[in-house]
Amino acid sequence: MPRKQYQERLAELREDVLYMSELVAERLRMGMDALEQKDEELANRVIEEDAEVNRLYLELEQDCVDLLALQQPVAGDLRFIAASFKIITDLERIGDLATNLGGYTLEAQRDVFPDVDVQRIGEATLDMLEDAMNAYADEDTAACYEVAEADDDVDAMCEEASSAVVRDLIQREGVDSEEDVEDIMADVSRLLLTIRDLERVGDHAVNIAARTLYMLENDDELIY
Numbered sequence: 001m002p003r004k005q006y007q008e009r010l011a012e013l014r015e016d017v018l019y020m021s022e023l024v025a026e027r028l029r030m031g032m033d034a035l036e037q038k039d040e041e042l043a044n045r046v047i048e049e050d051a052e053v054n055r056l057y058l059e060l061e062q063d064c065v066d067l068l069a070l071q072q073p074v075a076g077d078l079r080f081i082a083a084s085f086k087i088i089t090d091l092e093r094i095g096d097l098a099t100n101l102g103g104y105t106l107e108a109q110r111d112v113f114p115d116v117d118v119q120r121i122g123e124a125t126l127d128m129l130e131d132a133m134n135a136y137a138d139e140d141t142a143a144c145y146e147v148a149e150a151d152d153d154v155d156a157m158c159e160e161a162s163s164a165v166v167r168d169l170i171q172r173e174g175v176d177s178e179e180d181v182e183d184i185m186a187d188v189s190r191l192l193l194t195i196r197d198l199e200r201v202g203d204h205a206v207n208i209a210a211r212t213l214y215m216l217e218n219d220d221e222l223i224y
Contacts, residue, residue, distance in 0.1 A: 006071050010080065013063055014137070017084050017091075020056050021133040024091045024098070025126060027053065028201065031101030032122040035194070038108060046102035053095035060088045076215075083215035087136065090204040090211075094129065097197045104190050116161045116191060121198045124154050128205035136212045147209035148222050154202040161195050
């Protein structure tokens with residue numbers, strides 16, 4: 001393959017990865033909205049449309065393999081393809097976590113912990129994802145470090161939220177029947193899983209920033 005055509009294929013890969021990130025961010029936003037609004041129709045859309053994310057992931061995975069096989073890239077091109085491959089893997093997993101939010105919406109019984117601000121955590125992880133992808137698009141090394149630093153704040157929010165759930169559960173009064181206990185425990189489990197999954201979104205955003213830094217500077221500092 002001529003070098004010019006190869007460079008065009010690399011540019012197309014970058015654009016496709018960015019498109020996938022927009023798609024995944026949209027699904028995550030939909031999952032958060034479904035959860036907040038208890039919108040079962042929207043929740044089902046998030047779940048059903050995960051197939052589109054998976055299809056795109058497989059297409060881009062094959063594109064990466066083809067680019068590696070066609071010209072045996074070295075140095076910067078090799079790091080770019082390898083980083084892009086890892087990034088689409090993280091994006092696909094974020095898509096799965098968005099699907100989980102749709103499932104939690106369908107399972108939710110009621111708001112038993114209104115003081116736990118899941119939406120605030122979700123907004124923070126969405127910001128991290130967008131910042132990580134902007135770092136990839138703009139080749140911004142400083143932004144990579146900023147995403148990693150933001151993860152500390154998200155982790156703290158998740159720990160605080162989880163502690164609030166457990167503390168409220170311990171202090172809860174007026175639970176009389178076994179059925180009430182089972183319902184509350186189901187809601188507790190769902191909420192803790194929601195917090196955990198949002199924390200994982202942040203972790204995947206850090207992974208994206210880490211791979212971008214490696215792509216740009218051959219620096220694996222954020223990977224480990």
